[in-house]
Amino acid sequence: MDSSGLFKEIRNKRSFLCVGLDPDPQKLPGSVFETDDPVFEFNKKIADATASFAVAYKPNIAFYEALGATGWWSLEKTIEYIRKKYPEQLLIADAKRGDTGNSSERYARAFFDNLGFDAVTVSPYMGMDSVKPFLSYKDKWAVVLALTSNSGAWDFQVDVEDKSVYPLYEKVLAKTSAWGDIDNMMFVVGATREDMFYRVRRIVPDHFLLVPGVGAQGGSLENIARSGMNSRCGLLVNCSRSIIYSSGGEDFDSAAGKKAGEIQQLMEMLLREKELL
Amino acid sequence: MDSSGLFKEIRNKRSFLCVGLDPDPQKLPGSVFETDDPVFEFNKKIADATASFAVAYKPNIAFYEALGATGWWSLEKTIEYIRKKYPEQLLIADAKRGDTGNSSERYARAFFDNLGFDAVTVSPYMGMDSVKPFLSYKDKWAVVLALTSNSGAWDFQVDVEDKSVYPLYEKVLAKTSAWGDIDNMMFVVGATREDMFYRVRRIVPDHFLLVPGVGAQGGSLENIARSGMNSRCGLLVNCSRSIIYSSGGEDFDSAAGKKAGEIQQLMEMLLREKELL
Numbered sequence: 001m002d003s004s005g006l007f008k009e010i011r012n013k014r015s016f017l018c019v020g021l022d023p024d025p026q027k028l029p030g031s032v033f034e035t036d037d038p039v040f041e042f043n044k045k046i047a048d049a050t051a052s053f054a055v056a057y058k059p060n061i062a063f064y065e066a067l068g069a070t071g072w073w074s075l076e077k078t079i080e081y082i083r084k085k086y087p088e089q090l091l092i093a094d095a096k097r098g099d100t101g102n103s104s105e106r107y108a109r110a111f112f113d114n115l116g117f118d119a120v121t122v123s124p125y126m127g128m129d130s131v132k133p134f135l136s137y138k139d140k141w142a143v144v145l146a147l148t149s150n151s152g153a154w155d156f157q158v159d160v161e162d163k164s165v166y167p168l169y170e171k172v173l174a175k176t177s178a179w180g181d182i183d184n185m186m187f188v189v190g191a192t193r194e195d196m197f198y199r200v201r202r203i204v205p206d207h208f209l210l211v212p213g214v215g216a217q218g219g220s221l222e223n224i225a226r227s228g229m230n231s232r233c234g235l236l237v238n239c240s241r242s243i244i245y246s247s248g249g250e251d252f253d254s255a256a257g258k259k260a261g262e263i264q265q266l267m268e269m270l271l272r273e274k275e276l277l
Numbered sequence: 278m279d280s281s282g283l284f285k286e287i288r289n290k291r292s293f294l295c296v297g298l299d300p301d302p303q304k305l306p307g308s309v310f311e312t313d314d315p316v317f318e319f320n321k322k323i324a325d326a327t328a329s330f331a332v333a334y335k336p337n338i339a340f341y342e343a344l345g346a347t348g349w350w351s352l353e354k355t356i357e358y359i360r361k362k363y364p365e366q367l368l369i370a371d372a373k374r375g376d377t378g379n380s381s382e383r384y385a386r387a388f389f390d391n392l393g394f395d396a397v398t399v400s401p402y403m404g405m406d407s408v409k410p411f412l413s414y415k416d417k418w419a420v421v422l423a424l425t426s427n428s429g430a431w432d433f434q435v436d437v438e439d440k441s442v443y444p445l446y447e448k449v450l451a452k453t454s455a456w457g458d459i460d461n462m463m464f465v466v467g468a469t470r471e472d473m474f475y476r477v478r479r480i481v482p483d484h485f486l487l488v489p490g491v492g493a494q495g496g497s498l499e500n501i502a503r504s505g506m507n508s509r510c511g512l513l514v515n516c517s518r519s520i521i522y523s524s525g526g527e528d529f530d531s532a533a534g535k536k537a538g539e540i541q542q543l544m545e546m547l548l549r550e551k552e553l554l
Contacts, residue, residue, distance in 0.1 A: 098400060
């Protein structure tokens with residue numbers, strides 16, 4: 001899917017919601033443990049409850065890797081299930097990979113060819129040859145970390161001590177955006193950095209941004225949309241915990257659907273405000 | 278194992294060699310495919326042939342992830358085998374992970390608790406909360422990327438255009454070294470950057486450095502040792518392809534052992550030169 005296809009899907013769904021699939025075994029409801037693959041069962045029910053309100057799903061690979069080979073099976077089955085039943089959804093591996101060219105090629109193969117993801121989050125620290133292998137697949141995306149939503153973003157991405165130089169996240173946006181285009185590259189820009197969306201948009205006005213940090217991490221959807229949206233929406237806003245653990249009980253899926261529906265309604269209003277619907 | 282234990286082992290083996298276990302199915306000899314698990318079979322034979330010349334093994338996780346769940350099984354078996362038969366070896370997961378605190382905790386659990394590694398390579402881009410979870414395990418190590426050996430290192434780690442500021446890799450060394458100590462933190466410093474070892478050693482004189490890029494990538498062991506060694510050696514030099522694919526034929530293990538032995542002899546000479554033996 002390219003950026004036009006993604007915008008079309010955003011208009012169809014009246015939503016730019018990405019649902020984070022971060023299954024924590026300690027938070028899953030009892031009933032899913034009665035099945036062979038509790039993580040897959042949980043993801044399947046969350047997807048069924050939320051697919052009509054979302055345009056993307058983003059499994060955080062750390063949650064699967066913590067479960068070893070079993071976790072990989074659950075991930076493979078999750079992707080296969082969503083791909084088949086909801087082929088319109090963009091599937092993003094939140095893997096934050098990045099290695100020498102030779103190794104990044106293998107990560108690209110793992111997530112694009114083998115698992116069938118549409119996009120992978122990529123760390124820019126190791127530079128061009130670490131990012132490029134993710135850009136050489138047709139209709140696939142590298143989602144480069146620029147300004148993340150965690151507290152550690154201030155350590156290197158935004159160096160507040162040195163006001164004379166461009167902060168690292170701006171260098172990353174300026175430099176890496178030249179390696180790809182708006183159809184194979186997005187950037188992670190955290191919702192907890194609302195004031196910086198204007199600076200980000202000066203450098204990459206047309207790219208899609210993947211925005212974590214709304215909900216449990218405290219970012220405001222309205223502010224993000226108003227400062228970060230472009231003429232083709234240009235935003236995918238991710239919610240994980242606030243949706244998938246909306247209820248810890250056996251109504252987890254209907255509660256997740258209800259929460260996703262509320263977010264979709266707000267997103268629809270924001271898209272109308274920008275005259276994109 | 279702490280830094281004293283590692284130095285002791287370096288003196289025992291008269292070597293500071295780390296062997297990179299990067300099994301590429303296209304390069305493995307035919308005989309290993311006659312077994313149930315070719316990757317494990319290859320690693321096992323490489324380990325048996327090289328263990329007496331090495332103090333560490335470093336599987337590059339990209340090579341295993343490219344094989345899906347099967348690759349994770351091969352990795353688990355490899356680590357279990359080396360841990361049991363060669364308990365003195367330091368086992369480093371070359372994973373280059375780094376995510377929000379919550380997710381990094383899961384990666385730490387995956388590599389330290391579940392797989393039983395001693396060390397994990399970690400990307401510093403996301404800052405303190407992304408690194409700290411790897412530092413909270415007793416006798417385990419975070420190996421932080423500082424100056425990598427690939428061409429992309431020049432994009433952000435060393436910003437040659439701006440001479441007025443400290444390069445990013447120096448900021449990373451200075452800042453992250455305060456989050457841990459010489460017993461739970463090492464740094465990746467590529468062998469292709471020989472001239473910079475002096476600068477690195479001004480900032481982190483006492484830490485162990487994990488040095489990739491000797492051999493296939495062109496770095497010189499002698500130069501690295503002379504500019505980077507400290508009073509407790511302080512270096513782990515990794516060789517991957519130049520050892521494990523020393524021969525592509527059925528003598529791959531004896532050829533790997535021969536090559537590792539040659540490197541060990543050179544390392545012994547360099548340790549003596551520094552009066553560490």
